[in-house]
Amino acid sequence: MTTLIIAEHDGAAIKPATLNTIAAAMKIGGPVHVLVAGSGCAAASQAAAAVAGVAKVLVADAAHYGAQLAENLAALVVQQVGADASCTHVLAPATAFGKNVLPRVAALLDSSQLSDVTAIESPDTFQRPFYAGNAVARVQSRDKVKVLSIRTTAFDPVAASGGSAAVESVAAAAELGLTQLVGREVVKLERPELTAASIIVSGGRGLGAADKFHGVLEPLADKLGAALGASRAAVDAGYAPNDYQVGQTGKIVAPQLYVAVGISGAIQHLAGMKDSKVIVAINKDAEAPIFQVADYGLVADLFQAVPELVSAL
Template sequence: MAVLVIAEHDNRSLKVATLNAVTAAAAFGVSVDVLVAGHQAAAVAQAAAAVPGVARVVHADAAALEGQLAENIAAQVLAVAGEYETIVFPATAHGKNVAPRVAAGLDVAQISDVTRVVSLNTFERPIYAGNAIATVRSKDRIKVLTVRTTAFDAAPVDGGDARLVLTPAVQDAGTSLFVGAEIAKLDRPELTAAKIIVSGGRGLGSAEKFGEVLTPLADALGAALGASRAAVDAGYAPNDWQVGQTGKIVAPQLYVACGISGAIQHLAGMKDSKVIVAINKDPEAPIFSVADYGLEADLFAAVPELTAALRT
């Protein structure tokens, strides 16, 4: 019996979400394997082999796997799935794209956004935007899970000595084509991995004010920038900054919410943060119900004052 973790990578390096998934898989108390499917991704396979707790790295290498197309990755997972009773994906955009295809191919139910492994076939997952926790027991012969990365600590990146095994790569499914990728280059931490996040909401009023008020604070704290869905929809911030049920789930050490009312969809994405600071002029704003520290004030005055204080 073993658990298979599907590695997320860019053919050059292992993504942190994979390390969270390895920790989740280790909670099963059985052998943990990692599948690295890519092209010229030997460095990724070596990195996965160095993760403590990983027993074996299954490496499939082919040009068809270079673009990490969901159709091809799912086919590769299905090609090796018969050896496992549980298959674990990080609950990222990529994982959520591949996992349902694998579950459908195996004719089993997918269990999404697992936050706790209770036993080999029982799991906890949030429902109703995190307002309730469901305990799910699966009777399927193979369990297909996505795990919420913020619920599990990242495994160490070295100290392991897993065995590397090459497996035949699948043929190109031919149903999609990787054309290219436009990667946003960030000068600050990536949102889901950041220890400090400064987020803005519709209360900023414009994209100009968003940058003018929040960027200096984020710079002073060494923080990532986030935004509510309302701010993203209004064009104040790019889509990849969105925090919430329909954006990114984060759990930093410090989350500073500026001008965010605290709609339930946003709270679902950040309420597991270790310390939450809310700045809002509305005393009835729902964000104050989850905040550890709340400041009822005009953010256009309070945030610059806070930034200035941090710089002294």
């Protein structure tokens, strides 16, 4: 019973979400194999080999994996599953990367994908949230190969060092030629990445404008060493880029401290951050839903309260 994990990486290092996925795989039992596919990804494969709990790293280094296109990666994963008769589970983090690749893998394997798994009861029984996290389904899968996307906030990451897995090169699958990467726009963040940050300061529509969003929140984020986040309403209004969005249709986060400023607390947003260890809410509306999940709430004008908080820090 082997678990194959599709590694999310940048060619040089393994993304933190993969460490959480490996932690989930270890609860299934059996050897954990990590597939690193890319172009010039030797450094990433060595980083994967050093991760605690990994038994083997499979490396597919080819030019057509450089763009991490889902069609080519899915074909490679299916090839590896076919080559390893002991493979019973295929896992990836429930990030944009995993959500892009895994459904294709599941379809090719004729398996039913289980998305956003938050708990593993046994090798064939899992828990996943639905209704925006207001209910939890307990699902038993009878598929020969079980395909799971892992909600990373539900599992503490394994150590990135201390392992000594064997590294094995595998043959690349054929270039399918179905898609090509035309271009990629990457938002360069000077602050920590949202999904890996221990402190997040998020703003909502209550900030009123893009200049106020940055003018009010950035000094607080700088003081706390925090990442910046935003509600969907703030992103839709153009206050912040899409990469900042926290929520069911954005990024799922669970930092040590989450500061929600001018966020009313729509169910879509709460689904993405309510697992945070400590939640602080600042809103002038005492009836805002955000206060129902907040550990600390301040009913005040954010334009006065946040600068005062910054000066106090």
